[in-house]
Amino acid sequence: MNSRILFGLLFMGLLNLAPGQGAPGPAPQQRTQVSFLLVGGAIPVDGAFFETAKKVPMPVQLRDSGKSALYLYDGASEFTLLVSPKNQPTVRRAVVSLTLPVGARQLLVLLAKSPNSTEAAPLYIGMAVEDDWTVSPAGSVRVLNYSSKKLAAKIGSAQIEIGNGPAKAIAIADGRPEAKEVDLQIASLDGAGYAMAYTNKLKPSLNHRYTVVVLPPEVANSPGVQVVLTRESTPFLPKPGKPMPPKPRI
Structure with a gap:
């Protein structure tokens, strides 16, 4: 396929999987x-x-x-x-x-x-x-897994398993405006075990957040996954506990 x-x-x-699959309404x-x-x-x-x-x-x-x-x-x-x-x-x-x-x-x-x-x-x-900043706040990494494969990820000191769909954001900034680099490692479950599929180094900041989108491999039924990494900045430093989104175009 x-x-x-x-x-x-x-x-x-x-x-x-979304609710509301009954009779159509307005x-x-x-x-x-x-x-x-x-x-x-x-x-x-x-x-x-x-x-x-x-x-x-x-x-x-x-x-x-x-x-x-x-x-x-x-x-x-x-x-x-x-x-x-x-x-x-x-x-x-x-x-x-x-x-x-x-x-x-x-x-x-x-x-x-x-x-x-x-x-x-x-x-x-x-x-x-x-993609609200309360769901994926500044200083964090969030993995969106649409690969159809189970993933294991190491994000800084955190080690998590990820099923299909969005995972909970992982904080990587330690409270300073700029922190040292942290490792991002993603392994996909292929056959009997996990195989390393992607590695990178991230630069944590309270002024940025990362989004990682994981997709099926380019060649169907082959090992591994495709990974798209984005880094997004805020135009200002959000208050602790109350991150704010950038101003939209109108």
Whole structure:
């Protein structure tokens, strides 16, 4: 099975765990902040945007690496990212549609390349995960495991096992504005035991946080995983116990 298909099936499986699968009712409306991260072979598309509740287009700048800027989203929980060709502004094509969790103050939308994507008509597989600074605070590392494999991770002095989905953030800053480097090691369960899949050194800071996204290997059914590491800074030093998100684009 193609690794992108496996990635998509895993995304859909996690989405199906969400509550509220009864008879359809009115589409929930929400107001939240969203950022975007390209993973799993996805590349940026030009002219991306979403519509607000008042049908106003909001341009989105996707990045080759790292999280995008924050955007204020005010609309239905059924979120669609669209594109319009430069020479055809009235033409609108959906590149991804997904359901946003209701009630989250800040979301990270992961965008992976769809198996049906072409160079002429790119498509994404999308999933949204809560990314509030109270869930993933400054001075921490949070692992999002969408590899379908069980992981064992060493983050500084912490050693944890991680199943599918987001793990709890691990604090790595020791209270000083800048601390010494700490090791990040991720092993995946392949066959009878764990095999080291990724190593890196992180520089802890109370002004930054790390997000680690773990995906299936590029070649399906092969050992190992793909890892996307991002480091995100805050525009100010948050008060202890009350981290604040950066100002969104409006």
